[in-house]
Amino acid sequence: MSQKPGWARRMAAWPRFLLGRGNDAGQLYDLRGAGAIEGAGDTPLVNMGYWAEVSPRGADALQKACYALFDLVADGAGLDAAEAHVLDAGCGFGTNACHIVERFGSAWVTGVNVSAVQLAIARDRAALAGVDGKVNFLLASVTDLPVATGSMDAVVSVEAAFHFDTREQFFAEAFRVLKPGGRLSMVDLVVPPAHRWWHAPALDLVCRSQAVPRANIYDLAGWMQRLRAAGFEVMEEESIVDRVFPAFRRWMLTRPPHVHLRYDLMYIVASLPYLVYPFDYVRVVARKPG
Numbered sequence: 569m570s571q572k573p574g575w576a577r578r579m580a581a582w583p584r585f586l587l588g589r590g591n592d593a594g595q596l597y598d599l600r601g602a603g604a605i606e607g608a609g610d611t612p613l614v615n616m617g618y619w620a621e622v623s624p625r626g627a628d629a630l631q632k633a634c635y636a637l638f639d640l641v642a643d644g645a646g647l648d649a650a651e652a653h654v655l656d657a658g659c660g661f662g663t664n665a666c667h668i669v670e671r672f673g674s675a676w677v678t679g680v681n682v683s684a685v686q687l688a689i690a691r692d693r694a695a696l697a698g699v700d701g702k703v704n705f706l707l708a709s710v711t712d713l714p715v716a717t718g719s720m721d722a723v724v725s726v727e728a729a730f731h732f733d734t735r736e737q738f739f740a741e742a743f744r745v746l747k748p749g750g751r752l753s754m755v756d757l758v759v760p761p762a763h764r765w766w767h768a769p770a771l772d773l774v775c776r777s778q779a780v781p782r783a784n785i786y787d788l789a790g791w792m793q794r795l796r797a798a799g800f801e802v803m804e805e806e807s808i809v810d811r812v813f814p815a816f817r818r819w820m821l822t823r824p825p826h827v828h829l830r831y832d833l834m835y836i837v838a839s840l841p842y843l844v845y846p847f848d849y850v851r852v853v854a855r856k857p858g
């Protein structure tokens with residue numbers, strides 16, 4: 569299985585993203601293949617991590633922070649009960665889906681992703697971890713879920729909803745597939761509108777190169793208002809931006825230069841806004857009434 573498209577295909581595809589002609593998350597993540605943010609061993613990771621108790625120094629720092637983020641979300645989903653059916657929206661390489669089953673033996677997880685390349689890796693990883701009987705992966709958009717109404721005990725999502733076209737459509741689908749009383753536990757990058765003149769080009773680059781629909785650009789208050797409008801009862805809400813961005817940025821800037829050179833030049837350019845744009849980052853636990 570080829571985990572990453574060849575150099576020539578990647579180079580040919582990046583300009584489309586930088587020019588905004590490939591504003592599609594599935595194409596973006598297929599293009600990046602296993603070359604995610606960083607891998608610890610053979611674990612490709614695609615989130616910025618939760619650094620409350622993790623130091624940004626050390627070879628496995630990002631891996632520890634990513635797992636801390638998974639645990640934060642799983643804790644909010646209330647999965648201690650026997651037999652829970654969980655949907656992981658925007659499941660990346662299936663790392664969180666496998667981790668949930670390893671942590672809560674009673675859980676069954678359906679991971680949903682629009683990247684076929686990531687899902688192929690996810691299936692291999694689940695088989696290697698011996699949890700493939702309890703996780704399944706669907707190539708689909710979480711804005712139009714091929715999942716029965718009222719069938720899930722919990723929906724979790726880790727740093728993915730900013731891509732969903734649109735996030736509101738995902739809230740509606742999450743609400744539909746949850747059982748009454750079921751929980752939505754998620755963390756998400758919040759991309760507020762540009763406030764200063766130099767924010768505007770950075771925002772433009774974020775939307776074009778990172779497949780963020782313009783319809784998802786609003787602040788934390790707008791994010792919460794849309795969640796409530798979908799029918800959810802909010803149980804916990806907080807901004808955790810101070811436990812994500814400062815340490816993640818420090819971690820990025822202190823990587824040895826040769827590590828950065830492993831990435832495509834275009835990917836490095838596309839990532840620059842992460843160092844400067846005034847993002848927010850939300851953690852939410854909400855419940856479908858009933």
Ligand SMILES: C[S@@+](CC[C@H](N)C(=O)[O-])C[C@H]1O[C@@H](n2cnc3c(N)ncnc32)[C@H](O)[C@@H]1O
Pocket residue numbers: 593594597613614615657658659660661663664680681682683686708709710711725726727728731732733
């Ligand atoms: C930043 S990555 C996070 C992955 C994973 N949750 C993690 O933390 O390791 C965003 C993920 O969302 C997926 N994604 C984006 N839009 C999607 C959609 N409409 N439906 C399903 N998955 C989507 C991407 O393919 C990617 O796997």
